[in-house]
Amino acid sequence: VNRRKSLIGVACLWGVGILAAGTRTHAADPDTRQLTDAAGRLVTIPARVTRVADPWHANNSTVLMLGGADKIVATTAQAQNQPWFRRLYPRIKQVPAAFNTAGEVNIEALIGARPDVILMAYDGTLPRWAEAVSAYHVPIVLMPNRSLAELKITVRMTGEVLGESESRVAAEYLRYFDDNIRRVTSVTDKLEARERPKVLHTASAGVLTVDGRQSVIDDWITIAGGINAAEVVGVGRPVTMEQVAAWNPDVIIVGTAPNQQNRQGILDDPRWRQIKAVKDGRVFVNPSGVYLWDRHGAEAALQVLWAAKTLHPAKFADLDLGRETRNFYEKYFHYALSDDELNSILHAAPP
Amino acid sequence: MRRSVVVAMIVAPLVLLYASLFVGRFTVAPAQVARILWSNVYPIAHDWPASVETIVMQIRLPRAVLAMFVGAGLAASGSAYQGMFRNPLVSPDILGVTAASAFGAAVALLLSRNALELQVVAFTFGLAGVFFTYLLARVYRATPVLMLVLSGVIVAAFFSALLSVAKYVADPESKLPAITYWLLGSLNAASTGSLAMALPPIIAGSAGLMFLRWQLNVLAMGDDEARSLGVRTEALKAGVIVCTTLITAASVSVCGIVGWVGLVIPHLGRMLVGPDHRALLPMSFCIGATYLLFIDDVARTATVGEIPLGILTALIGAPFFAYLLRKTRGTWQ
Numbered sequence: 184v185n186r187r188k189s190l191i192g193v194a195c196l197w198g199v200g201i202l203a204a205g206t207r208t209h210a211a212d213p214d215t216r217q218l219t220d221a222a223g224r225l226v227t228i229p230a231r232v233t234r235v236a237d238p239w240h241a242n243n244s245t246v247l248m249l250g251g252a253d254k255i256v257a258t259t260a261q262a263q264n265q266p267w268f269r270r271l272y273p274r275i276k277q278v279p280a281a282f283n284t285a286g287e288v289n290i291e292a293l294i295g296a297r298p299d300v301i302l303m304a305y306d307g308t309l310p311r312w313a314e315a316v317s318a319y320h321v322p323i324v325l326m327p328n329r330s331l332a333e334l335k336i337t338v339r340m341t342g343e344v345l346g347e348s349e350s351r352v353a354a355e356y357l358r359y360f361d362d363n364i365r366r367v368t369s370v371t372d373k374l375e376a377r378e379r380p381k382v383l384h385t386a387s388a389g390v391l392t393v394d395g396r397q398s399v400i401d402d403w404i405t406i407a408g409g410i411n412a413a414e415v416v417g418v419g420r421p422v423t424m425e426q427v428a429a430w431n432p433d434v435i436i437v438g439t440a441p442n443q444q445n446r447q448g449i450l451d452d453p454r455w456r457q458i459k460a461v462k463d464g465r466v467f468v469n470p471s472g473v474y475l476w477d478r479h480g481a482e483a484a485l486q487v488l489w490a491a492k493t494l495h496p497a498k499f500a501d502l503d504l505g506r507e508t509r510n511f512y513e514k515y516f517h518y519a520l521s522d523d524e525l526n527s528i529l530h531a532a533p534p
Numbered sequence: 535m536r537r538s539v540v541v542a543m544i545v546a547p548l549v550l551l552y553a554s555l556f557v558g559r560f561t562v563a564p565a566q567v568a569r570i571l572w573s574n575v576y577p578i579a580h581d582w583p584a585s586v587e588t589i590v591m592q593i594r595l596p597r598a599v600l601a602m603f604v605g606a607g608l609a610a611s612g613s614a615y616q617g618m619f620r621n622p623l624v625s626p627d628i629l630g631v632t633a634a635s636a637f638g639a640a641v642a643l644l645l646s647r648n649a650l651e652l653q654v655v656a657f658t659f660g661l662a663g664v665f666f667t668y669l670l671a672r673v674y675r676a677t678p679v680l681m682l683v684l685s686g687v688i689v690a691a692f693f694s695a696l697l698s699v700a701k702y703v704a705d706p707e708s709k710l711p712a713i714t715y716w717l718l719g720s721l722n723a724a725s726t727g728s729l730a731m732a733l734p735p736i737i738a739g740s741a742g743l744m745f746l747r748w749q750l751n752v753l754a755m756g757d758d759e760a761r762s763l764g765v766r767t768e769a770l771k772a773g774v775i776v777c778t779t780l781i782t783a784a785s786v787s788v789c790g791i792v793g794w795v796g797l798v799i800p801h802l803g804r805m806l807v808g809p810d811h812r813a814l815l816p817m818s819f820c821i822g823a824t825y826l827l828f829i830d831d832v833a834r835t836a837t838v839g840e841i842p843l844g845i846l847t848a849l850i851g852a853p854f855f856a857y858l859l860r861k862t863r864g865t866w867q
Contacts, residue, residue, distance in 0.1 A: 240706070240707070260703075261705055261706060261707070264705075283702060283703075386707075386708060386711070387708045387709070387711060387712040390643070390711075390712040390715045390716045390720065390722070390723075391722055392711055392712065392715065414838050415838050415839045419707075419708075419711040420839045421715045421720065421722070421839060421840045421842065422722075422838070422839050422840050423559070423722050423834045423840045424593045424597075424722055425558050425559055425560055425589060425593050425594065425834060426559045426560075426834075426838060426839075426840070428560055428585065428588065428589050428593060429558075429559045429560040431585070439707075439708040440646065440705075440708065441646050444646060444648075445646070448648050448649075452725065453588070453592050453725070453726065454588065454592045454593050454725055456588060456592075457584050457585040457587075457588040457589075458585075475707065478707065
């Protein structure tokens with residue numbers, strides 16, 4: 184009888200213990216921590232994050248660069264389909280793509296992946312699926328994405344969410360990024376206005392769209408000592424052929440796959456023939472690797488170097504882009520690029 | 535028809551065509567435009583930069599000519615269909631040609647094909663779409679109007695769903711915006727190459743409609759009446775469908791979805807010359823050319839970016855139609 188009583192007593196204590204544990208407030212919980220996201224919300228996330236969902240295509244490459252890719256439990260179809268991402272990190276093929284390319288979510292796939300936290304780009308509004316996800320108490324950390332400066336904040340925040348070792352890599356990467364920017368601007372800041380080429384960055388070819396002001400693209404063009412020829416605001420804006428002729432860019436950078444084919448399309452089109460960039464043979468293909476270098480991926484740190492050397496080859500003659508790229512992939516993606524592979528990335532070709 | 539109206543409807547598009555060559559984001563003097571045009575007929579000294587010639591001859595001229603023919607073709611198609619279906623709400627895309635072409639274009643964009651390849655694929659899909667509709671509508675060797683309309687709805691719905699699939703799998707950084715903008719309509723793809731492909735079907739289709747316009751009057755009375763008057767209604771309907779499909783598929787494949795032209799312009803034409811197709815078709819043809827050329831001049835000139843054509847045709851077309859409707863209280867029907 185005594186033994187039975189004591190058993191009941193233990194069971195009661197156990198139950199009380201569970202209840203007590205369950206009612207512990209989050210703020211005081213050593214198992215959680217808080218951070219302020221881009222929308223200014225105080226978000227509570229687990230102290231140790233081991234499972235992240237990343238519906239932001241470009242940010243997946245940042246997570247990989249920070250060494251946290253093993254924590255990705257849900258990704259996007261687009262990140263998953265980047266040929267170089269698959270080459271450098273084959274596990275991405277097995278990760279469920281809970282987010283389609285249009286940014287819509289399969290809630291069941293997302294919740295089934297049991298993420299500790301969801302990382303997402305913030306463009307001024309919550310993603311449409313945020314309301315549906317809120318019922319499952321998975322925190323969403325919103326990160327800024329409108330400029331190169333904000334991209335750096337995003338790298339720091341991504342590291343902070345992922346954990347200590349990733350945070351250390353993020354700090355190192357940001358130093359490297361800043362060094363690259365300084366290395367470039369130390370030369371380009373001294374340029375006169377007339378030495379700055381007008382650069383047109385195309386976003387798609389089937390329908391002519393270009394990348395305009397107030398964007399990451401505009402930022403690296405400026406840093407690299409160019410002027411964005413596209414006097415429109417935002418990325419992927421449709422423009423007329425005639426407007427392109429009126430802008431008459433000195434340099435054209437083809438920023439969409441299949442880049443080589445799209446570049447050839449421009450060179451073959453009689454309407455482009457009198458554009459200065461075409462006449463001068465300054466139509467280039469933007470490199471593309473784990474992600475498109477020109478956008479919000481980790482390789483934006485290399486993009487500033489590439490753009491500077493492309494716009495001002497004489498002034499950056501000592502800049503060995505091949506070596507920089509090789510070192511970067513070795514250090515951050517732990518992958519030794521062969522000569523062919525290096526060449527493919529620099530010319531936006533798949534492996 | 536009054537002679538002044540006839541002269542105006544022929545002169546207006548030509549005057550606007552010339553004006554379109556010196557209107558734009560890039561300033562070219564009217565006199566210079568004239569000399570550039572003349573230099574292509576008769577060798578004179580080139581005292582202008584090659585870039586200006588490219589803008590006038592390679593960019594503006596093909597685009598303006600394309601705008602005229604697309605507008606004219608869509609308006610004539612709309613007139614013919616409104617008569618054939620005996621319904622003023624009908625537009626040229628009623629048999630599913632637009633939806634099918636749009637899907638073809640989306641596939642081409644997904645596969646990163648260039649503008650000319652896209653045009654071929656979209657045109658082929660447009661023809662195929664209408665062919666399906668026609669097969670579906672054919673019962674007992676006849677194609678009743680109601681069957682045609684319903685089959686068109688079915689085919690359009692099917693291709694719209696396929697289009698959604700294409701958008702769903704498209705890359706959001708490059709492909710999806712391209713598809714979206716394409717669907718909104720634009721004449722920016724106009725080049726001498728695209729003209730060479732789009733104009734023959736549009737001209738052939740328009741010529742066919744002009745040839746058939748006498749019999750359309752009879753068809754507009756209804757199949758039974760037309761048959762009793764000795765018209766081979768099935769052959770006539772098939773002929774009209776072939777002509778309008780050539781026009782619409784060629785138009786959609788080169789400039790995306792441009793709504794309202796085929797719906798509104800026939801009404802304007804009927805206001806001016808009445809419901810007699812012998813006068814209505816040429817009238818719609820000329821008004822359509824002027825209208826779309828004007829709209830496209832706005833689209834490429836008003837802002838630094840390009841305003842999608844589909845937005846403007848509806849944004850300018852709808853209030854204009856509303857004004858006409860109130861003014862005439864629909865009495866031109």
